[in-house]
Amino acid sequence: MQISARLSNRINAQISLQPQSRFIGVTGPSGAGKSSLFRALAGVEKTAKVQTPWTAQKVGIVFQQPMLFPHTDVRGNLALAQRHASPNAMSIDACLRGCYCEHLIDKPVQALSGGEAQRVAIARALVNGPDVLLLDESLSAIDIFTRRKIYQFLNNLCVSGQLICFAISHDLDDLALFSDELVFIDKGRTVHCGKTRDVLTQVFEKEGRATPSSVLEGFKVTAQSKANDSNQSQNAVISCKHASETQRDQNVLPLQGNEQCQSVSGIERVEVAGQEIYVTAESVSYLPQQSGDQVPVRFAVKACDVSIDTNIADFGKASTISILNALPCVISSIEPVANPLSPLNEPENNADTKLTPKKLATANSAKVLLKLVVLDSNQTLCASISSISLLRLKLDVGMQVIARFKLP
Amino acid sequence: MLTEFFGASTLEAILLTLKLAFITSGVLLLIALPLAWFLAKWQSKAKPLVMSILALPLVLPPTVLGFYLLIAFSPQSALGQAWQSLTGSNLAFSFEGLVLGSVIYSLPFALQPLYSGFSQLDNRYLDVAKTLGFSATEAFIKIVLPLSKAPIVVALGLSFAHTIGEFGVVLMIGGNIPGETQVLSIALYEQVEALEYNSAHNLALALLIFSFVMLAALYRFNGVARSDEAR
Numbered sequence: 001m002q003i004s005a006r007l008s009n010r011i012n013a014q015i016s017l018q019p020q021s022r023f024i025g026v027t028g029p030s031g032a033g034k035s036s037l038f039r040a041l042a043g044v045e046k047t048a049k050v051q052t053p054w055t056a057q058k059v060g061i062v063f064q065q066p067m068l069f070p071h072t073d074v075r076g077n078l079a080l081a082q083r084h085a086s087p088n089a090m091s092i093d094a095c096l097r098g099c100y101c102e103h104l105i106d107k108p109v110q111a112l113s114g115g116e117a118q119r120v121a122i123a124r125a126l127v128n129g130p131d132v133l134l135l136d137e138s139l140s141a142i143d144i145f146t147r148r149k150i151y152q153f154l155n156n157l158c159v160s161g162q163l164i165c166f167a168i169s170h171d172l173d174d175l176a177l178f179s180d181e182l183v184f185i186d187k188g189r190t191v192h193c194g195k196t197r198d199v200l201t202q203v204f205e206k207e208g209r210a211t212p213s214s215v216l217e218g219f220k221v222t223a224q225s226k227a228n229d230s231n232q233s234q235n236a237v238i239s240c241k242h243a244s245e246t247q248r249d250q251n252v253l254p255l256q257g258n259e260q261c262q263s264v265s266g267i268e269r270v271e272v273a274g275q276e277i278y279v280t281a282e283s284v285s286y287l288p289q290q291s292g293d294q295v296p297v298r299f300a301v302k303a304c305d306v307s308i309d310t311n312i313a314d315f316g317k318a319s320t321i322s323i324l325n326a327l328p329c330v331i332s333s334i335e336p337v338a339n340p341l342s343p344l345n346e347p348e349n350n351a352d353t354k355l356t357p358k359k360l361a362t363a364n365s366a367k368v369l370l371k372l373v374v375l376d377s378n379q380t381l382c383a384s385i386s387s388i389s390l391l392r393l394k395l396d397v398g399m400q401v402i403a404r405f406k407l408p
Numbered sequence: 409m410l411t412e413f414f415g416a417s418t419l420e421a422i423l424l425t426l427k428l429a430f431i432t433s434g435v436l437l438l439i440a441l442p443l444a445w446f447l448a449k450w451q452s453k454a455k456p457l458v459m460s461i462l463a464l465p466l467v468l469p470p471t472v473l474g475f476y477l478l479i480a481f482s483p484q485s486a487l488g489q490a491w492q493s494l495t496g497s498n499l500a501f502s503f504e505g506l507v508l509g510s511v512i513y514s515l516p517f518a519l520q521p522l523y524s525g526f527s528q529l530d531n532r533y534l535d536v537a538k539t540l541g542f543s544a545t546e547a548f549i550k551i552v553l554p555l556s557k558a559p560i561v562v563a564l565g566l567s568f569a570h571t572i573g574e575f576g577v578v579l580m581i582g583g584n585i586p587g588e589t590q591v592l593s594i595a596l597y598e599q600v601e602a603l604e605y606n607s608a609h610n611l612a613l614a615l616l617i618f619s620f621v622m623l624a625a626l627y628r629f630n631g632v633a634r635s636d637e638a639r
Contacts, residue, residue: 044535061539067532071554080550084541128540 005040006049011188013037017181020288022158025179025196026168027203033188034168035063038134041166054164058086060130062138066121068109074120075105081127088162089129098153099123100146114141122150126157135167139174148282151178159288176200176213176300177285197380204382212369213300214381217287218272220295267407270297273377278324278407299408303369306383309402310393323404329372329381331399337367337384370395372403415607420587421595428503428591429571432510436518436567437560439511444522445548448529466516474580477509481581506582506589513577518567525559526552558630565626569619 001017011033017024028034040048042061068077078092096102101119104112112120118141125133133154139147155178157163169175175182175196182199184192192199197215204212268284270277279299287296307323315326368390370383381403395401411419447459465473481500482488491499499505529552537547553560575593582589584598592615599608 039535042535042539044538058541059539061535063532063536065532067530067536069533069536069551069555071557081540125539130539 001053002051003041003053004049004051005037007036007040007045007047007188010036011040011048011185013185013188013190015183015190015193017193021180022161022163022288023155023165023167023178023180025175025182026166026185027170027172027175027182028185028191032185034185035136036188037185038136038166038168041132042134054132057131058129059132059134060125060128061134061136062118062121062125064137064140066114066117066138068112068117068121068124070109073106073108074101074112077109077120077124078105078127081124085127086129086131090126092123092127095123095126098126098157099150115143115146118142119146119150122154130163132164132166135165135169137168137170139167139169145282147174148177152282152285154178155285159286172200172203173213173300173302176215177283177298201380201382212303212382212384214303214379215298215300216270216272216277216374216379216381217296217298218270218277220284220286220297221269221271221276222293222295268297270299272327273374273379275327277327280407283408301381301405301408303382303384305408306372306381306403306405308370308383308385308389308393308395309404310395310399312400312402315402321404323406325405325407327381327403328375329401329403330375331370331395331397331401332373332380333371333397334390334395335369335371336387337369372401374403375400417586417590418595418599418607418611421590421592424503424587424590425572425592428506428510429568431507432514432571433518433564433568435507435511436514437564440515440518440522440563440567441553441560444519445526445552447519447523448526462519463516465513470513470574470576471580473513474509474577477512477577477581481505481508500581501583501585501589503582503588506578506591509577509581510571510574513574514567514570517570518563521559521562521566522556525556529555561629562626565622569622573615573619 001019001021003013003015003017005011005013013033026034026037036045038061039045040050041052042059043050044061068074069080072080078095082089082092090098093102096105099119099122101116101123104116104120107116109117109120118138122135122138135154139150142150151167151174154163154165154167158165167175167179179196181194182192182196182203183190184199184203192202200212200215266281268279268281270279270284277299283299285298287298289295309326312328315328366387367384368387370385372381372383373379374381383403389395443462447455478500479485480487481491481498483492483498483500488499491497491504495504497504499508533551533555534547537551542550573593574591575597578589578591579594579597582591582594584590584594590598592611596608596611596615599605599611
């Protein structure tokens with residue numbers, strides 16, 4: 001999917017996306033041209049030169065300011081949107097339910113809070129039945145739980161093929177969770193574009209942030225799949241390729257006692273690289289089902305929520321700590337986290353790739369960022385730990401560790 | 409009762425004035441709505457010039473405007489001749505001429521509130537309407553007009569009140585023909601000339617109260633509409 005948009009002195013963006021991508025996140029600094037790009041794509045910038053693959057399709061846009069028509073109430077706004085709705089557009093009730101604003105139907109627009117107005121604005125856009133929906137920070141005033149549920153609803157529409165959604169947000173956790181691909185815009189141009197996890201890594205490296213989010217994909221553990229896999233998982237073995245001699249010979253059971261397997265309301269279980277991970281329901285994003293009964297899902301883990309445990313022999317026996325999730329990993333890189341307040345820690349100072357753990361710990365950086373490759377998968381996980389822990393645990397590239405993290 | 413209070417000829421002038429004001433404000437709304445919308449969206453170097461020409465009646469002495477209109481309406485002018493060939497009657501010193509003169513004279517009073525209202529309207533409402541599938545005309549009727557209720561009412565009210573109170577232009581192009589061109593202000597002038605102060609008092613007081621009530625209603629409406637928008 002090739003998209004190009006040009007608007008004199010403001011944007012000149014070329015975006016290349018995979019044809020199967022249905023939910024595309026867009027981020028970038030303020031004033032980068034994201035909103036101008038969306039206005040151009042929506043066809044409301046007369047002077048813009050735009051090329052999109054959806055020329056004959058209906059494009060809807062929702063601004064950060066909800067722009068509900070104030071001369072009528074919520075019902076009136078939805079009725080106006082329905083006048084020229086596509087034949088396959090969803091019903092008003094379905095849109096209101098999906099955007100959690102059924103109770104607002106008879107309210108005057110002036111009586112709505114900022115978050116409520118944003119929810120109604122998204123419902124209004126959906127009532128019109130767009131093929132492509134552009135969300136310009138349209139959920140910024142909505143509380144995180146409702147926001148995640150609405151993103152989930154929109155993502156389900158995307159997965160079912162009813163919608164292609166482009167969403168601008170500064171919340172990288174939201175984008176990490178729901179975007180198939182991510183576009184980073186700066187100074188009106190596309191700086192990064194591609195798979196969400198790759199772009200996130202590039203963005204975090206560029207920004208020097210201490211707490212990037214990692215995207216992990218797996219399959220939802222259902223009662224059916226659980227029954228099929230119960231024998232296998234009880235006998236699962238983790239190879240300890242870089243462990244010490246005594247650890248190497250130990251076969252470790254994953255954290256799967258009967259008590260943990262019981263389903264808990266609001267918590268989903270996701271199988272990642274053979275391990276069962278617990279994730280809150282609102283933090284799970286569903287992906288298109290390829291084949292079979294397995295339901296592919298995605299979730300994001302913040303680097304600051306990941307702890308490193310070097311005692312890999314106790315992988316399945318960590319019953320004295322509250323952290324539920326554990327993944328066996330290998331450290332692939334260790335980078336100092338730039339301190340934006342320190343002039344000594346500018347990016348060029350960190351260009352030395354041969355930094356030893358000791359050098360890293362003394363490189364005027366309180367924290368270091370570990371990149372971890374999850375064993376038996378090509379997925380990566382970031383962990384942000386203190387320089388003190390780096391030295392104390394004698395962590396080094398190639399070492400096998402357990403990444404433990406609370407449920408996202 | 410009204411005939412006793414004002415007298416038959418004055419009541420005739422009142423009815424003629426109301427008729428003139430209703431027709432003028434109706435015609436003005438039809439002209440000013442599309443004109444103000446066009447001007448609000450129009451970007452050109454010539455715009456200040458056009459705006460100045462349209463606002464001229466605000467500052468021009470009514471007699472100056474009346475004088476030029478009288479020349480334009482005369483049977484010797486192209487407009488006067490065209491009117492005569494179409495209707496068989498003179499444009500000058502006729503009710504139709506009075507309507508045309510009033511429309512020109514009161515145009516800025518209808519145009520300015522509408523232009524100001526349309527200029528302040530957030531264009532993103534139209535962007536949303538466009539993406540919802542509305543044509544430009546449909547968006548104007550369904551979105552712009554309801555959102556511009558306050559400027560429309562103010563434009564109607566001001567042009568109505570201004571037409572009720574006009575004197576100089578009417579005197580120049582309409583003269584003082586009872587039942588045809590004698591409006592309230594002319595009738596009042598005639599009563600003062602004839603030293604009929606009691607009748608003049610009644611008429612002046614009625615005009616004063618009418619103008620005050622009209623303006624108070626307009627300010628009240630405008631205030632309510634603005635607080636509704638701000639909420």
